[in-house]
């Protein structure tokens with residue numbers, strides 16, 4: 001998949017398929033979706049009828065000229081179709097590659113009577129399966145038991161295997177990937193036909209591609225312009241008749257086609273498709289073009305800390321006893337409080353014990369009531385059968401829990417917690433009933449290169465806010481180290497949504513990246529929600545983009561592509577309309593010159609003859625479309641700078657360029673055409 005994604009823009013196969021598709025797209029039913037080009041198609045058919053049956057028309061004019069007009073018009077439509085077909089082609093090719101990886105697989109389904117081998121297509125949401133080392137994971141799901149390394153290259157193109165484990169934010173697995181070591185039990189989360197690969201196929205195929213609100217608005221504008229020029233040209237006939245000038249229908253049709261915005265009309269959908277495709281080539285799946293466009297206008301970005309800005313494997317790296325607790329006792333209670341905690345943090349406590357050969361009596365925990373970690377309480381633990389309650393969690397949460405029972409806070413707790421936090425670590429307090437025993441030092445590191453990436457975002461005019469459930473001191477340290485603009489500590493899932501809503505209420509567009517189930521509501525609320533592929537199924541479901549490489553800083557590229565998409569569309573619209581204005585000056589004087597000699601002052605271009613003027617303008621109008629296909633596909637050049645600067649620069653280049661290009665182009669074409677007629 002990744003290989004095909006990075007393929008060159010043009011291959012002979014892609015061009016061949018696009019040529020064929022351009023003919024198929026001539027079907028008027030399909031053409032009607034693009035009103036500008038549909039008008040050109042109707043004109044083409046009319047002129048063809050005049051070439052074939054001149055006797056049926058009042059003033060058909062010269063047959064040779066009409067035939068020339070017919071061919072140029074036909075190519076105008078074909079060029080526009082070709083642009084769209086070419087943009088769609090890469091996605092179709094990718095979809096074919098994906099479909100080939102989607103073969104039927106065997107699955108080991110867990111049933112009441114034991115493990116049964118079934119076909120992957122028989123699996124339904126909620127089914128439990130077991131996947132052994134070397135086997136393909138037969139469907140999307142969440143690991144409910146075990147840890148395994150999984151080769152996800154089929155979807156991400158990345159050959160290094162990734163760890164998947166029950167409980168945490170790294171529990172979701174994708175059908176079609178392979179377990180390279182160990183064995184996991186997986187609960188299936190998607191019915192057949194609704195899997196991640198299925199969604200990916202329909203995405204790259206563009207099967208569900210819908211016009212974005214921006215595209216619809218632009219289309220309405222282009223259609224209105226077309227309608228206005230249609231009225232102008234239709235009324236021109238009688239006016240010319242009154243002045244005793246014969247304007248034949250093919251000449252009027254040519255004039256109309258030159259005046260209506262065919263350049264942008266022909267390239268509009270190619271620009272949108274190519275923008276989506278550029279996002280895909282960065283290994284990001286965008287669920288809609290709307291999401292990509294929204295990314296181009298983002299003002300604020302919300303990121304969570306653990307796993308996004310840091311690596312996210314918060315591991316117990318040290319134990320710091322406080323008060324009268326001994327160095328030996330603290331890890332034991334921490335471990336007893338973690339025996340059933342299958343979050344990465346909880347498991348890391350048990351790993352520490354194993355690694356350092358510290359033994360403890362796990363039997364104490366037997367029969368106890370496990371208290372799972374919750375983002376709301378920020379604690380986890382166990383209520384033992386003898387009545388003792390063990391808790392570990394965020395320092396202030398545990399402190400409050402102890403104080404509520406009338407317990408005291410030992411000296412040194414805060415100082416030690418602050419010391420851990422100041423290093424960017426997360427301190428977890430451990431308590432049994434009324435007594436706090438000490439701290440677990442959870443270590444995590446900031447991913448490299450974060451500072452540069454946030455600098456880049458700042459230059460694009462985007463403010464970054466880190467939202468974390470962690471304490472204010474740890475949050476401040478990591479925020480400083482990573483270089484975010486602002487941070488919010490001790491935030492619960494609803495706080496993230498509140499921040500997003502607050503920004504949105506101030507008229508800002510908000511992007512959010514996340515991977516956890518607790519991020520899902522915020523991902524859904526944000527204008528651009530980018531979920532990590534490593535994240536939970538809930539997060540991926542809620543988001544409108546998924547990063548296959550699970551690199552949250554990738555949002556920077558997505559924003560750049562979104563901006564580039566909006567700019568490309570704006571630039572080509574400006575160019576197209578400026579072009580049409582210039583064509584007006586080429587054709588109108590030439591058409592009326594014979595009858596109104598004063599028109600000659602307007603005839604700045606001094607074209608060979610009225611007929612060669614019309615043909616030259618029409619040829620220019622047609623060939624500008626294929627000439628601009630590379631720009632439409634690649635997008636205009638983008639550098640991080642303020643929106644206003646970019647806008648004025650583009651207006652200058654594409655507005656003035658659009659005015660000048662036809663004068664030069666039409667004059668050159670006329671020099672050649674004039675020789676023939």
Ligand SMILES: Nc1ncnc2c1ncn2[C@@H]1O[C@H](COP(=O)(O)OP(=O)(O)OP(=O)(O)O)[C@@H](O)[C@H]1O
Pocket residue numbers: 304305306307341343345346373374375378379380392393394395426427428467468469470471491492493516518
């Ligand atoms: N397994 C656990 N048991 C007890 N407490 C935990 C556990 N995991 C985390 N905590 C505590 O709860 C706090 C909130 O954790 P959580 O994972 O919800 O943060 P978050 O909202 O996802 O933010 P971020 O991912 O940005 O750090 C942590 O800072 C830590 O103090």
Ligand SMILES: [K+]
Pocket residue numbers: 257258259260261262263580621
């Ligand atoms: K035009």
Ligand SMILES: [Mg+2]
Pocket residue numbers: 304306307516
């Ligand atoms: Mg988290």
